[in-house]
Amino acid sequence: MKRRWWTLAHLEETFFRLLMRISALVLVLALAGILLAVLIRGLPAMNLDMITKVPEGGFYLGGGGGLLNAILGSLYLAGGGTILAFLISLPIAMGLNVYAPSSRWAAFTRMTLDVLWGIPSLVYGAFIFLIMISMGMRASLGAGILALTLLQIPIMVRAMDEVMRLIPGGLKEAAYGLGATRLEMARAVVLRQALPGIFTAVLLAFGRGIGDAASVLFTAGFTDRIPTSLASPAASLPLAVFFQLSSPFPEVRARGYAAALILTVLILIVSGLSRAVARRLSRNVVN
Amino acid sequence: MDSHISIKDLNVYYGDNHALKSVNLDIPRNQITAIIGPSGCGKSTLLKTLNRFHDLVDDTRVEGEVRFDDIDIYAPDVDVTEVRTKIGLIAQRPYLLPMSIFDNVAFGLRIHHITNRREVKGQVEKYLQLAGLWDEVKDRLHEPATSLSIGQQQRLCLARGLAVEPEVLLGDEPTSALDPISAKNIEVSLQQLKSQYTIVIVTHVLRQARRLADHVVFMYLGELVEAGPASKVLKSPKDPRTKAYLSGEM
Amino acid sequence: MRLSQSNSRTPFGRIFNDKLAARSFLLAASFPLLVLLFMAGALLLRTLPIFQFVTPWEFLTGDLWRPSQGEFGLSTFISGTLWVTLLALVVAVPPCILTSIFLVEYARRGTLRGLLPVIDLLAGIPSVVYGVWGVLVVVPLVPRLGQFLRSVFGDLPLLTSSNPTGFSILAGGIVLAVMISPIIVSITIEVLRSIPQGVREAALAVGSTRWQAVKHAVLPNALPGIIAAAVMGLSRAFGETLAVMMVVGNTAAIPRSVFDPGYPLTALIANNYGEMMSIPRYDAALMGAALLLLVVVIVFNILSALVLARVSQGARS
Numbered sequence: 027m028k029r030r031w032w033t034l035a036h037l038e039e040t041f042f043r044l045l046m047r048i049s050a051l052v053l054v055l056a057l058a059g060i061l062l063a064v065l066i067r068g069l070p071a072m073n074l075d076m077i078t079k080v081p082e083g084g085f086y087l088g089g090g091g092g093l094l095n096a097i098l099g100s101l102y103l104a105g106g107g108t109i110l111a112f113l114i115s116l117p118i119a120m121g122l123n124v125y126a127p128s129s130r131w132a133a134f135t136r137m138t139l140d141v142l143w144g145i146p147s148l149v150y151g152a153f154i155f156l157i158m159i160s161m162g163m164r165a166s167l168g169a170g171i172l173a174l175t176l177l178q179i180p181i182m183v184r185a186m187d188e189v190m191r192l193i194p195g196g197l198k199e200a201a202y203g204l205g206a207t208r209l210e211m212a213r214a215v216v217l218r219q220a221l222p223g224i225f226t227a228v229l230l231a232f233g234r235g236i237g238d239a240a241s242v243l244f245t246a247g248f249t250d251r252i253p254t255s256l257a258s259p260a261a262s263l264p265l266a267v268f269f270q271l272s273s274p275f276p277e278v279r280a281r282g283y284a285a286a287l288i289l290t291v292l293i294l295i296v297s298g299l300s301r302a303v304a305r306r307l308s309r310n311v312v313n
Numbered sequence: 314m315d316s317h318i319s320i321k322d323l324n325v326y327y328g329d330n331h332a333l334k335s336v337n338l339d340i341p342r343n344q345i346t347a348i349i350g351p352s353g354c355g356k357s358t359l360l361k362t363l364n365r366f367h368d369l370v371d372d373t374r375v376e377g378e379v380r381f382d383d384i385d386i387y388a389p390d391v392d393v394t395e396v397r398t399k400i401g402l403i404a405q406r407p408y409l410l411p412m413s414i415f416d417n418v419a420f421g422l423r424i425h426h427i428t429n430r431r432e433v434k435g436q437v438e439k440y441l442q443l444a445g446l447w448d449e450v451k452d453r454l455h456e457p458a459t460s461l462s463i464g465q466q467q468r469l470c471l472a473r474g475l476a477v478e479p480e481v482l483l484g485d486e487p488t489s490a491l492d493p494i495s496a497k498n499i500e501v502s503l504q505q506l507k508s509q510y511t512i513v514i515v516t517h518v519l520r521q522a523r524r525l526a527d528h529v530v531f532m533y534l535g536e537l538v539e540a541g542p543a544s545k546v547l548k549s550p551k552d553p554r555t556k557a558y559l560s561g562e563m
Numbered sequence: 564m565r566l567s568q569s570n571s572r573t574p575f576g577r578i579f580n581d582k583l584a585a586r587s588f589l590l591a592a593s594f595p596l597l598v599l600l601f602m603a604g605a606l607l608l609r610t611l612p613i614f615q616f617v618t619p620w621e622f623l624t625g626d627l628w629r630p631s632q633g634e635f636g637l638s639t640f641i642s643g644t645l646w647v648t649l650l651a652l653v654v655a656v657p658p659c660i661l662t663s664i665f666l667v668e669y670a671r672r673g674t675l676r677g678l679l680p681v682i683d684l685l686a687g688i689p690s691v692v693y694g695v696w697g698v699l700v701v702v703p704l705v706p707r708l709g710q711f712l713r714s715v716f717g718d719l720p721l722l723t724s725s726n727p728t729g730f731s732i733l734a735g736g737i738v739l740a741v742m743i744s745p746i747i748v749s750i751t752i753e754v755l756r757s758i759p760q761g762v763r764e765a766a767l768a769v770g771s772t773r774w775q776a777v778k779h780a781v782l783p784n785a786l787p788g789i790i791a792a793a794v795m796g797l798s799r800a801f802g803e804t805l806a807v808m809m810v811v812g813n814t815a816a817i818p819r820s821v822f823d824p825g826y827p828l829t830a831l832i833a834n835n836y837g838e839m840m841s842i843p844r845y846d847a848a849l850m851g852a853a854l855l856l857l858v859v860v861i862v863f864n865i866l867s868a869l870v871l872a873r874v875s876q877g878a879r880s
Contacts, residue, residue: 035775039775060696117592139595142598147802147804176598209585210577210586235687287667
């Protein structure tokens with residue numbers, strides 16, 4: 027029973043183990059390389075002005091100022107989109123799980139949501155753009171928020187649905203057993219039990235919203251000013267990255283890297299926040 | 314006694330949990346040894362040391378010696394796949410490979426490089442017969458294995474285990490997921506197989522141990538309390554803990 | 564008898580509330596379908612005028628795109644999208660599956676537990692950041708990779724290119740591959756973890772090696788899930804706009820080699836929407852391109868649902 031490494035089976039094992047390690051290494055290196063590249067190129071261009079000032083005259087030729095317009099614009103856009111999407115998504119997820127679980131209608135709606143999840147954000151942008159031009163509207167914060175809302179709904183509903191489906195049937199039956207109606211059960215059991223998951227879903231959608239560029243490209247426009255109303259155009263970080271990176275001036279391109287760094291840090295904060303809060307909220311969850 | 318496997322000072326740890334405490338045991342050749350004891354006593358842990366399934370779990374440490382004939386199966390230069398070929402396992406419930414009835418049995422042959430079609434066919438038939446399944450499946454060998462009833466599936470797993478020609482068969486409560494008739498079928502097969510194989514089964518059904526076992530091992534809280542011929546251990550146990558278990562007080 | 568502590572006083576009120584809520588929840592659940600139908604309808608309506616100019620067949624297969632002269636053929640852009648998406652899948656899927664297998668079947672539990680949040684985090688990194696990485700790292704490397712490959716394999720048709728820069732469909736494919744890999748890995752890990760340990764043990768117990776157990780017992784069971792993972796990655800790659808635009812070169816010619824630049828549909832729309840009202844029929848043509856993206860996603864979802872149903876049925880029966 028001595029080990030013989032040269033048998034076909036063992037050679038195959040060794041070969042694939044090696045291949046797996048190489049694959050994992052390449053992926054890790056590539057992904058780490060992304061964070062590293064953004065950090066190395068973005069950090070030198072970072073300064074306090076970047077996050078506290080809006081672009082001043084000649085900013086796109088290398089003049090002074092910062093990216094506050096894009097930072098606030100992104101927060102407004104993603105924040106507004108997230109609130110609207112939440113107001114629509116929660117009833118959808120509840121409807122799927124409380125009133126029509128495992129029905130044909132629910133299965134069909136889930137498939138529709140899968141389709142919506144897969145639709146490119148550009149198409150959402152184009153759709154809202156069509157509505158805008160038919161109503162004679164111009165690129166604005168409001169339109170950008172609408173496009174993001176559409177993009178975020180399938181992300182949010184799917185994430186909520188996933189946690190709500192995991193709620194043990196016994197827990198629901200316990201509520202029904204006490205004579206609760208479905209609405210009362212939904213409030214007492216589904217909402218509470220899924221609360222951490224709902225919160226994660228909201229932050230997930232917020233993260234996707236803040237990072238998405240194609241949907242706001244048509245709809246929110248770009249401006250150096252901080253938006254003052256829903257009707258005024260709004261800048262966003264992803265577009266700030268994109269526009270400045272295509273500049274011929276190295277100073278401006280460096281600011282594009284800085285914008286990418288700010289965007290990445292924002293995403294990291296959102297992600298960390300969602301983990302921390304989900305852990306907090308899950309104290310009352312029955313396992 | 315002609316012992317086929319002999320265990321010396323065996324300890325198993327799951328992390329900090331000392332699951333098996335200095336077990337010494339000889340398993341006799343071509344007999345059925347039943348490991349009994351209350352749940353959580355280390356029966357399955359002991360069984361899984363015999364085919365090195367603990368290798369698959371992180372943070373599990375096995376110390377001591379398990380000699381199979383004269384080879385310590387935990388020696389560093391031993392090929393674990395060969396250990397598992399010589400010492401087969403029938404699991405608690407039938408886990409099928411995602412392939413046809415025929416291929417489930419042929420799988421073991423093929424990975425051990427028996428590829429001659431006629432030979433494979435002959436072996437598959439032989440072991441399906443040995444597991445008492447041949448007559449029921451001979452006309453639908455190429456249907457998916459999942460089309461069988463759960464009792465048939467377990468006999469298919471038995472045939473799959475036998476096909477790689479092990480010397481020892483381990484059974485981890487092999488009938489616990491089955492209906493009484495299917496359980497009976499497996500028991501009959503095991504009785505017939507013991508002339509050619511050394512069989513070790515874990516069971517929590519005392520009556521099963523009484524029906525099948527030539528040799529009985531009683532475990533309690535990770536310790537081997539008593540081991541010996543079935544007639545002795547089951548009829549006149551020495552240890553008070555064995556007595557208590559046999560009389561149903563545990 | 565008081566049954567209720569809710570805001571309405573009578574049992575009748577509670578039940579009425581419940582019925583009302585049921586209606587409104589079901590109404591809410593029809594929202595996704597309405598959005599989809601409305602979107603498809605609106606895009607179709609805006610696209611139709613283009614078909615007074617060109618037939619649908621010419622629109623899809625024509626290779627001339629001269630809006631000012633009324634020539635609208637999308638085939639160049641369709642091929643750009645296909646190239647980039649396929650390259651992304653080819654580059655991403657095998658290493659992602661291998662990495663997932665490594666993490667679930669071979670690596671220590673703690674490694675996996677530590678890496679899962681990192682993978683989720685990477686899946687959330689905005690695509691434009693992947694684009695930045697593409698511009699900084701991938702684009703400069705691509706011409707060198709080309710030189711190297713040509714020096715090894717000679718002038719193979721897919722490798723020869725007159726493109727002196729690295730802005731190419733290969734760069735687009737690599738950027739997209741890395742972008743979708745956290746999604747594919749995270750789903751594949753979930754799928755592999757859902758497969759019962761007994762399935763692996765069944766193969767191992769007859770003396771198979773670990774890889775044989777993976778190959779014969781685990782992977783066939785995981786196949787439907789892995790297909791689903793690849794489809795998720797595919798839809799992300801297919802519709803990505805900015806990350807691709809930044810590295811793919813945006814030259815309207817059908818690529819003959821992976822080192823040639825390309826021009827995907829998404830880039831076409833994003834680059835030209837600003838002028839689309841100034842040239843007749845241009846808006847219809849661009850909305851037609853958007854409609855095409857939408858239709859492909861719908862068709863793809865239906866196909867993959869059918870395939871999944873078949874595969875999982877085959878595994879079960």
